[in-house]
Amino acid sequence: MKKIVAIYPGSFDPPTNGHLDLIERGSKIFDQLVVAILRNPEKAPLFTLPERVRMLELMTSDFNNVHVDTFDGLTVDYAAKVKAEAILRGIRAISDYEYELQMALMNRKLHPNLETVFMMPAEQYSYLSSRLVREVAQLGGSVKDLVPEAVEQRLKEKLDPAVKLQSTREPKSRKRG
Ligand code: PNS
Numbered sequence: 001m002k003k004i005v006a007i008y009p010g011s012f013d014p015p016t017n018g019h020l021d022l023i024e025r026g027s028k029i030f031d032q033l034v035v036a037i038l039r040n041p042e043k044a045p046l047f048t049l050p051e052r053v054r055m056l057e058l059m060t061s062d063f064n065n066v067h068v069d070t071f072d073g074l075t076v077d078y079a080a081k082v083k084a085e086a087i088l089r090g091i092r093a094i095s096d097y098e099y100e101l102q103m104a105l106m107n108r109k110l111h112p113n114l115e116t117v118f119m120m121p122a123e124q125y126s127y128l129s130s131r132l133v134r135e136v137a138q139l140g141g142s143v144k145d146l147v148p149e150a151v152e153q154r155l156k157e158k159l160d161p162a163v164k165l166q167s168t169r170e171p172k173s174r175k176r177g
Pocket of ligand 1: 012104106
């Protein structure tokens with residue numbers, strides 16, 4: 001039977017619980033879902049590409065039809081490369097719609113057979129964005145419940161070097177036996 005591959009492109013700087021929610025929904029309707037992180041030389045991200053790959057790999061390790069990759073250039077070209085038939089994007093609120101519609105229609109113009117599929121994350125993530133997570137974390141606020149624990153920890157390490165030092169100094173627990 002034919003397998004439907006979809007890509008879920010984005011910056012994921014950092015990945016949030018909203019992204020994870022969408023990945024989980026996408027993994028249920030597509031046979032394969034590729035979380036595709038854009039390598040964007042113009043943006044100065046908070047997290048390096050390998051850091052974002054690692055965080056997303058950890059977050060998605062329970063889904064056996066999801067994998068993480070990086071790409072540059074046009075999303076439609078990457079989709080063709082991995083033989084994807086759909087682009088998955090999240091719409092949180094009406095404010096997302098205009099930009100997402102523009103992108104979807106431009107992508108359709110570039111590659112008419114590629115469908116964009118919009119899904120809504122759970123309501124509790126409707127205000128959540130990577131930008132706000134970065135801002136709150138940078139200003140010392142709590143991002144608990146907004147990002148997975150592993151991301152929360154990495155944000156602390158990134159923004160407070162003392163935390164990193166502490167975690168590298170902590171003695172590793174010894175295995176018994
Ligand atoms: O998480 P983001 O930043 O909202 O993701 C935006 C992304 C990566 C999906 C978009 O910028 C993109 O597709 N960039 C790749 C270049 C491209 O294809 N541009 C034309 C899109 S219409």
